[in-house]
Amino acid sequence: MPTCSVHPLPYRANPAEYFAAIRHAPGSVMLDSGRPSAERGRYDLLSAWPLKQLAVLPDESGSDFLQRLRIQLTQLGDAVLPATVQLPFAGGLIGYLSYDFGRHLEALPSHAKDDLQLPDARFGVYDWALISDHQVGTSQLVFHPHCAEDERQRLIALFSQPTTAPVLPFSLEGPMTPDLSAEAYRQAFERIQAYIQAGDCYQVNFAQRFRAPCQGDAWAAYQALRAACPTPFSGFQSLPDGGAVLSLSPERFVKVSEGQVETRPIKGTRPRGTTPAEDAAHAAELLASPKDRAENLMIVDLLRNDLGRTCRIGSVRVPELFSLESYPNVHHLVSSVTGELAVDKDALDLIAGSFPGGSITGAPKIRAMQIIDELEPTRRGLYCGSLLYLDVRGEMDSSIAIRSLLVKDGQVCCWGGGGIVADSDWQAEYQESITKVRVLLETLQNL
Secondary structure (H helix, E strand, C coil): CCECEEEEECCCCCCHHHHCCCCCCCCCEEEECCCCCCCCCCEEEEECCCCEEEECCCCCCHHHHHHHHHHHHHHHCCCECCCCCCCCCCCEEEEEECHHHHHHHCCCCCCCECCCCCCCEEEEEECEEEEEECCCCEEEEEECCCCCHHHHHHHHHHHCCCCCCCCCCEEECCCCEECCCHHHHHHHHHHHHHHHHCCCCCEEEEEEEEEEEEEECHHHHHHHHHHHCCCCEEEEEECCCCCEEEEEECCEEEEEECCEEEECCEEEEEECCCCHHHHHHHHHHHHHCHHHHHHHHHHHHHHHHHHHCCECCCCCEEEEEEEEEECCCEEEEEEEEEEEECCCCCHHHHHHHHCCCHHHCEECHHHHHHHHHHHCCECCCCCCCEEEEEECCCCEEEECCCCEEEEECCEEEEEEEEEECCCCCHHHHHHHHHHHHHHHHHHHHCC
């Protein structure tokens, strides 16, 4: 089996310092664990200059696009890492699936307006990456055997010298304003309640969009956002038109490592308190909340079913239920569902069987997605999709792109939402959708 070569670099806890060297390169992308402030993530992964870029075609089926991705991995070629090296990526695919990639997997209506015109999926094929491992304190360049020797030397030289490129500022040219009024939100909430009472669904994740005109470099905005809201599934992906995807997500979608699968749904939120006592009270209230535990359990059951489509029969487990995770702006209730891939399935089969994530759709999933399309006036695009990598060994990790922004065509968009169930209160849900993204909106407005 061909083996990747690895070149050590000085360890840097903040991957933004290395990413600055490739910020303006074609296909630049960084999957960021939020260090040194965030504590849960282990690896950062960044790359640029993909061998090829692939976007899903408007009328292409999800299975056909995923098969195209499989073919690209095969053409890049199998490779392993040196026996002494433990890293998550050995060359392969890095990119995003938008929430609306779900339309390529399931038959859904088309009420919501597609006003952002973002391709529903975009990936690059990368034969190198710079990976930092924060557990052992290393930063290393990893080269797939396909990567030519002169390209390896160019990249080693590039990352071995200080970055001198100035960061251009970013600013809003107006306030971040919601697309929905409070009254329009209330009307949509009441429609969801009617569907729940009629037995159509148990839970619907409903979101609203905020946006503002902007100018400058989205990379400056991302650096400010990651400082204000460090999270373990963050990411920055440049787009061909000069725009960018910025994600400050706390939530894993699905991970595959050596055939073992894990998903970590978030369902249940409280704001952080202004004093230690108030903060502890909010956390205790969340942990004890029957409503939030019921919501979380609904999604755990949905994900057990989703993973069961591609995991070995009998292997799906729930090792963690109703754990508390705390972030700069909110407390979350988080669970874990695990399984083992069936022998005839791979990570892309897992995506096909479980995308988009149940925690951001509702239950039952397809009916919830139909209701979302009916009641949210515009398509979500990147929001609630996924940033992910998948390497030639079949190793994959992916986020759910909540707390995420899109900078494109002179405006920045951000979304906030939450799960609505039978005993939800519309004003509390409306406020929660703002609380989740307030730190992002305020950070942008203060730049």
